Amino acid sequence: FEKLCSISLSHINVYACLVCGKYFQGRGLKSHAYIHSVQLSHHVFLNLHTLKFYCLPDNYEIIDSSLEDITYVLKPTFTAQHIAHLDKQAKLSRAYDGTTYLPGIVGLNNIKANDYANAVLQALSNVPPLRNYFLEEENYRRIQRPPGDIMFLLVQRFGELMRKLWNPRNFKAHVSPHEMLQAVVLCSKKNFQITKQGDGVEFLSWFLNALHAALGGTKRKKKSECREVLGGPSGAAVPPLSPPCPPSHRHR
Incomplete structure (x- = not known):
């Protein structure tokens, strides 16, 4: 699907929630991805441009070889x-x-x-x-x-x-x-x-x-x-x- 934030409809800095599959913009405080992680306790997100994984709301990068299959499917x-x-x-x-x-x-x-x-x-x-x-x-x-x-x-x-x-x-x-x-x-x-x-x-x-x-x-x-x-x-x-x-x- 087109890489658009499901709330702002922006193409910029979009992350995919790996729990529900929805797309959200940003990962900083008060961003759509951040709020989603707090409200629904969905914590693992993928930056659709850099293909890096992050844990929210703690905001740290996840480095795990078991996630490589996901990045390969995307690219x-x-x-x-x-x-x-x-x-x-x-x-x-x-x-x-x-x-x-x-x-x-x-x-x-x-x-x-x-x-x-x-x-x-x-x-x-x-x-x-x-x-x-x-x-x-x-x-x-x-x-x-x-x-x-x-x-x-x-x-x-x-x-x-x-x-x-x-x-x-x-x-x-x-x-x-x-x-x-x-x-x-x-x-x-x-x-x-x-x-x-x-x-x-x-x-x-x-x-x-x-x-x-x-x-x-x-x-x-x-x-x-x-x-x-x-x-x-x-x-x-x-x-x-x-x-x-x-x-x-x-x-x-």
């Missing part, structure tokens, strides 16, 4: 060696809840009407060269974008989703695409939404174009990993979406 990492063997040693993993799953072949939650986008994202996550590129964050971390550019958010969220889909240590055999889809809504200026059905082909075309541009690709000369892998759409500029056809014309 899976892959080495080049691991990536090279993904397709050679496919094996079932067992989630924390006891279910078995094959990394890369896991369900994406249907939040409301986002199944059209889920199908596209799952298909792209199984294109090996594209998958391998996004599994290593270092491949795109240093790409320079103009100040105020929001399109690179798509790259970041797609990489995060890709790593969660291929995580062999997931707690559950399904993954939430919520943050990825929030980026889609923002970057497409609400042309594609979570609460309203969209056209999968139109979404695929827009998404590949948007990824290409966000990765530094241009219409004529400069290629991106997206263009290299898939041959790319005809141009880097994201095409305007045509209005949907009236129902009476769809089956002609």
Whole structure:
């Protein structure tokens, strides 16, 4: 889910309560996390940015190797060696809840009407060269974008989703695409939404174009990993979406 404080709705300095799973801002005196710890006697919190654990209200850091599984679920990492063997040693993993799953072949939650986008994202996550590129964050971390550019958010969220889909240590055999889809809504200026059905082909075309541009690709000369892998759409500029056809014309 999106990393927002459940009370202030702020993105800044957000902590997850490991007892109830809710998100709260801050850990200082009178902060939402502090008050929650006192009122409900929930004492262990995780900073969602630094991935450090704290005990509240005493406000000290918890260092315990048994908590590493939690940080890995939030931010899976892959080495080049691991990536090279993904397709050679496919094996079932067992989630924390006891279910078995094959990394890369896991369900994406249907939040409301986002199944059209889920199908596209799952298909792209199984294109090996594209998958391998996004599994290593270092491949795109240093790409320079103009100040105020929001399109690179798509790259970041797609990489995060890709790593969660291929995580062999997931707690559950399904993954939430919520943050990825929030980026889609923002970057497409609400042309594609979570609460309203969209056209999968139109979404695929827009998404590949948007990824290409966000990765530094241009219409004529400069290629991106997206263009290299898939041959790319005809141009880097994201095409305007045509209005949907009236129902009476769809089956002609």
